[in-house]
Every structure is written in structure tokens, then in C-alpha cells.
Amino acid sequence: MKKETIYVDGMTCNHCKAAVEGALKNLAGVVAAEVDLSNKNVLVQYEESKVTVEQLKEEIDDQGYDVKA
Numbered sequence: 001m002k003k004e005t006i007y008v009d010g011m012t013c014n015h016c017k018a019a020v021e022g023a024l025k026n027l028a029g030v031v032a033a034e035v036d037l038s039n040k041n042v043l044v045q046y047e048e049s050k051v052t053v054e055q056l057k058e059e060i061d062d063q064g065y066d067v068k069a
């Protein structure tokens, strides 16, 4: 199990929060996803054997948000 904090631009409200968390949780291997709107990041817990950070970032990008790091 790994934890990664990903910084994302463009998440402004609870709709964004739900969209990003929902998309990440739909990925196989993601155990938990929690968006922090005030700090503009998302904390993801995932199984590194099933999903990569690149895939997590790609999923966030696909939702229309700008992944910073």
C-alpha cells in the first residue's frame, strides 16, 4: 500500500471534489482518495502492484483538471 499526494489545479467546489474522488476510486487498485480543496491536492492510497501514479494523474487529467505534481 502506498500513499501519494498529488497537487491539482482547477478543483474549486464539492462537485470537483466528488468528480476527482469518484474517478480515482473507480480505478482498480485505488483504496482511498480524498481531495483537500483548500490545499489543492488529493491524497490517494493505492496498491502499487495494480495501479501507477502516472495512471492516477492521467485519470485526474481526463476529468479536466490540471495535475501539477
Ligand SMILES: [Cu+2]
Binding pocket: 011, 012, 013, 014, 015, 016, 017
Ligand atoms: Cu467544482
